[in-house]
Amino acid sequence: MTVVSQDEKRFVIFNLSGENFGIGVDRVREVVNTPGIALVPSEDGLLEGIINLRGNVVPVMNAARLLGMDDKDPEDFASVVVVETGNEVVGFLVEKVVAVAPLEAEPVPSGGTANNVNAEAIEGIARMDEDQLVLLMNVDCLLKK
Amino acid sequence: MDNLNISKEDLKLFLEELDEQIEVMEEGFLTLEREGADPEVVSATFRAAHTVKGSSAAIGHQRMTALTHAMENVMDKIRQGELGTSSEVMNPLLKGLDLLRPFKQTLATNSDTDVDISQALQELRDVAERKPQDSASGPKSSGPMDVSESFMQRIHYAQEEGLVALEINVTLAPESIMPSVRAYQVYQAVASIGEILASDPTLNEIEDENVGTELKFWIITASGREAIRSAVAEVTDVTGVSVSPVKVPKDKEEADRAKPGGAAPSDEDTKSGAAAAIENRTVRVDVTVLDSLMNLIGELVIDRTRLGQLSAELSELAGVEDLASEVGRISNHLARITGFLQEEILKARMLPIEKLFKKFPRMVRDLSMKFNKPINFEVNGKDTELDRAVIEMLSDPLMHLLRNAIDHGLESPDERRAAGKTEEGNLTLSAYHSYNQIVVEVSDDGRGIDPQRVIESAVRKGVITPDRAKEITDREAIMLIFSPGFSTAEKVSEVSGRGVGLDVVRKNIDALGGRVDVESDLGRGTTFRIFLPLTLATVRALMVRAGGQTFAIPLNSVVETLRVDKRLIKSMRRQQVVTVRDMVVPIYRLESSIGLTRRRRSWNDTTAGENDHIYAVIVNGDGKTFGLVVDSLVGEQEIVIKSLGRLIGDVRGLAGATILGDGSLALILDIRGLTGAGWSKDTVAEVAG
Amino acid sequence: MAKILVVDDSDFMRVRCRQLLVGEGYDVVEAGNGQEAIDRYKESSPDLVMMDITMPVMDGITAVREIKKVDPKAKIIMCSALGQQATVLEAVKAGASDFVVKPFQADRVVAAIQKVLC
Structure with missing residues (x-):
């Protein structure tokens, strides 16, 4: 578990089941709102479907399931955060994108994080607007599975 | 420094153009020196010199104007046929070119130059005033020729008149419907451009409809090669035109040297450098x-x-x-x-199928000896071109079919004699175009397939039920040999025919988006035909809506589409079925058949209303016929197959995705994959209703 | 807009041909046999003639020869059935520019017309 940097860095902050998550803007290619997802069958339910990103077929993962959170029907989830990892481009289906803001990353407290989130995929935490907690995602770690 | 009359922007343009013209001249001069006075190249270089002269005069660059004027004069003499293109003539021209470069440099850097052009000017003037007989004309190199003396004599005279002798090779498409008409049109086109010295086929042969796909002409003309090429290429069904100079020995001595065994320059020599750049029209592409x-x-x-x-x-x-x-x-x-x-x-992307066909004669020969069956093996249409990927994937299926024909199709010599046939069995492998498809055919004149025995065997192996066997037609029966269960491990030589791996053949061809068909005449022989699309990248598909999204079903899997009254849907052993022309066909909801059971209503359109009927697409994969229930039929469309990507990998029942006209995505079904491993009633528990 | 004279004794073929050509933006004049074709040609001097071969009253080949007499620069495309190679060859010798084979494939017809017209 490493802390990326003590310096301020910009994050895309989004909402999943009442929890705030952040991905560094350097990893985010773009955010697509209300995309037309073509559902693709997936045995473990991690894969949601595919979207057309300017002529390229991009897979969309169910971020909540990937993070090991409560399985909630993603019916109302309306945004896809498209990230680059290695040579792949992948989308994460999220509830909604809240903000793009600079955050100061801190190490994850030893007690872990709330809500049964898969701890391995979180590489740090940050505070937003004094009282809100943002879990910073390690994209590569998340997709290794 | 010359006082120049030009703005900065115009100078940029001037320099760019100068650059181009210098290149044209350089390449042209070298070509002329090597190959003689090709009129096309002569006029291109003349124009280039002329252009530079004009524009340097316009900006008031006196030395460049003088230099290019002298060069233009020499080129004009060559154009008029008064000068040849030997090195003595080309040297001063090239030297002049070498002086244009420093001028360009100083113009670009706005610096002064002390380039002295007087010597170059003098040499150019000297050359321009030479008598024609002083200069060598015609190409320097020559190769062996297969044309007669008088023929060469005429070419020689023509060249002295400043004309060129050219050899034109024309290829007609093998599928050309009336090749002799096309050949005649080509003949007309060539005759309109120059004097035809000879042709193969001759005009008489053309009129007698004695024409293949290759035409050859020897002509004398004043026209350039490109003009000829484009005139001939205009004719429909012409797939290739190449025009090359006929090389003629200049004098007795050179003619001797040019004879085979003499010190003739090699092909590489004549094709190096700038000449190759102009002559060689092919490039390598990854x-x-x-x-x-x-x-x-x-x-x-x-x-x-x-x-x-x-x-x-x-x-x-x-x-x-x-x-x-x-x-x-x-x-x-x-x-x-x-x-x-x-x-x-x-x-x-096309390659001739020859690459693949080449390896079969040896295989057939070996099998012929192994089975002790003399075989007359004929290969046709090896020039037929196919997508390179298709060629690679055709290898195994063809091997299977040929092996099958030899093992099971062709009889032993004794048997053949008894049947009144030649002892030698005939086996033909052909490839040809037919409409928008390519057909590869394996045909034998052996014993043929007995539908009755195929049926018996199929019933025994449980491929079809005894009831079905009673109503099956001969044709349907013969097609059973492609069924997976028909012949796997067990060898089926007792069935007068085929079997070993024919299901695999069909699988491979299906994967290519093609279709395989068999036609058999009992006692006379069997022909297997593989129909392939011209390309793999696009496929025609039936577009349907199901579960709120669009799906594409490749047309080669679609049998028919039905609108079925719900009351006619019956239940057999908890499986819903419909009856299509006396055949009971199970039906499944399309989206559940690929395991898509989740619904996301907000994104769905609910086209499936409270109707009293359903739409079913009857498909066939690996011999299994079933119906896919869809919400609506959208129509037929050509689609481009895109892979789902490495991250997703293979998904059972899906061949990929395609982007629709409105930017949304449709999943492409792989019907064969649907019926493969993992296909069970459980995965399709949610049936039509 | 180029004008095309369609010569065919079959009403159906003429209608099909007209639909195709009008769809491509050409003006169409029709004639039902070779004799009519010559009359129409003189009246309306079309840019191109699509000529059937087998027709009553006057066949296509004769009509090609006659039209060429009227206008040596006439551009004529023969509409042939499969297996009429010798006849088509004769027509080309008589001055026809090209041919298309029935049943028509729209692409090929259009390509042939464009080639001949330019």
């Missing part, structure tokens, strides 16, 4: 470049489809008739152009 071009055109096809839809929508609106018809016209035109473009790129 296959990935072709693939990416193909993808880009795929995008264009999508836009074209969208535009077509738009134009149809427009024509429904009142008051915009003119606009609608204009859009319609543009859309038609675009469709045609993209069609041509697609064809051209496809052609670039």
